[in-house]
Amino acid sequence: MLDHTYIHYITDPSIAAQQVATLAQEPILGVDIETYPLPAYRNRAKAGLDPYLAGIRLVQVASGAGRVAVFDLLHLPPTILTPLTTVPWVVFNGDFEYRHLTHAGLPVPRLQDAMFLDRLISHRLRDLAEVSCDILGQSLDKTLQTSDWGTAQLAPAQLEYAARDALACLRIAEQLTPRIRLLGRHRLYNLWCGALPVLAGLELRGQAFDWENHARLTGVWQQKRDYWAAELTSLLGAGVNPASGKQVSEWFCSHPTAGDLKRWPKTAKTGLLKTGAAEVALYGRPPVVKPLLEFKKYQKLMNTYTDNYVAHQHPVTGYLHPRFWLGGTRSGRISVSNPNTQQVPRYDDFRALFIPPAGKLLISADYSQIELVVAALLSKDQAMLDVYRHQGDLHRTTAAAIAGINPEEVNPDQRQAAKAVNFGNLYGQGPASLAETAYLDYQVSMTTDQARQALQRFDQAYPALKAWKRQQVAAAQQLHKVQTPLGLARDFEVQGVGFLQGEAQNMPIQGAAAEILMSALNRLPAALAGLDAQLYHTVHDELTLQVTPDDADAAAKALQESMVQGFLDIFPEAEEVITKPEVKRGSSWAAVH
């Protein structure tokens, strides 16, 4: 491929304009950019990757014949590239290009992302070098990726490197686009491409955060952590680090009266006592249990949500700017990192730290019980669908089926237990595990036998769901894959049935729910057009927007409509089954729950 690459390095404005006019005639362009840290942030790690801390040095534009124009923005005004935006671009991990170009004030056309194309056949996100090697049979040396892109005189090798990547994007797309269409996965591909600018916009804006109260809360947590640590020192002895599973396990083993050692579960690899909160709560004995659980709780909060958050406070905006990875999980859900604001503790005092920018408010809605609704739709289980059709309460219905009574006779404890059964069942949970989660997560005691019976009654109550689950396991065993409505597949190696059962049952359900959310995200730009409303956050079944108060009513309507229509995009037959998500508004994330 490289042999036929013709690189045109452009620094002259009139030549640039001429080239841009020619390239704008192409049906599609491969595009890549190179960035460099601004002088003020030269010593800051990865500043060159952050649009606020970096400049765009090169924009490389590849066309089908294998020619690559390399525009040097050190010598050219960025706006000279504007005519190129009449042509679709193929990029790789286009989130990066979108954020940098948008921050630089350049319009960005609809992006085709070769990373997504690859994701749809490779089952995980891969970088350009790996994809190039695999799909094009061409190894890409990435050593120049981190070279000095701010230097006055770029080396020929740098220009070649830059050009090569842009062309690789185009060639990968040429290879994979027909394959994705043939596999019937282009709808999901298009949803990812459509969601890309929505999420990249969120990443660029960031999430406003209340740092003052965060510091206050950190102090409270630290005090509590230290208090319980001191308690543990007197109970366990100064030589035992309560944060060390190994040491805690050894302490329990040498103090047999402190726990039920006979029944205490062991870790898989090292054979120590499991020292998770669940095991400590179930198999430990007073007086060690409470201090240990309290210590673990505040230790976790301190470790994950204090200094680490401060480290992610952006030097320019002061906000959090997490990265949202489309297709980041095996089921097609979005994953989030740096920091992962999808795993924020549900305590109100912490969620209250997530606030809109000054003068705005948050509005938020989530899909109610989306995975159960999706399971009903995928399996076409009439009993389940009937419950939702009549705006019934599935937990109550299941509770009635388990106890063999009428739904009106169900008491709160029974309903709570049924919740555990409903959710556990979706993932192929066994009786012992169900009994444990029922106790730990739902505060309901049941014996393993009762759990077994509950699971059986569930299967009897929803026979089509049971059949569907069995069908998924069979597909995993015989075809070695299961898939979502839009064709995202999960492959299974040949192995024992037990290993894949839960995964095979859950993946299509979780994946379908993710596709619904993806559709809603795709609908947002049009629905919010003309309104001062932007995406603030999304967590699997929830969308949160920041809006100006004047537009709150209209935005709430648009959000609800996007979510309803997004659901129907994946399950057109669901009209009478789904309930409209309720949109809440408030001055923080805690207030919209």
Added chain:
DNA sequence: GATCAACGCGCG
């Protein structure tokens, strides 16, 4: 000092 496996735990 850097890296890795193992474990644990926050969320949906």
Added chain:
DNA sequence: AAAGCGCGCGTTGATC
């Protein structure tokens, strides 16, 4: 043999 799904990321402890 038994095992509820999907993540990101923290510490511990072993190893290089």
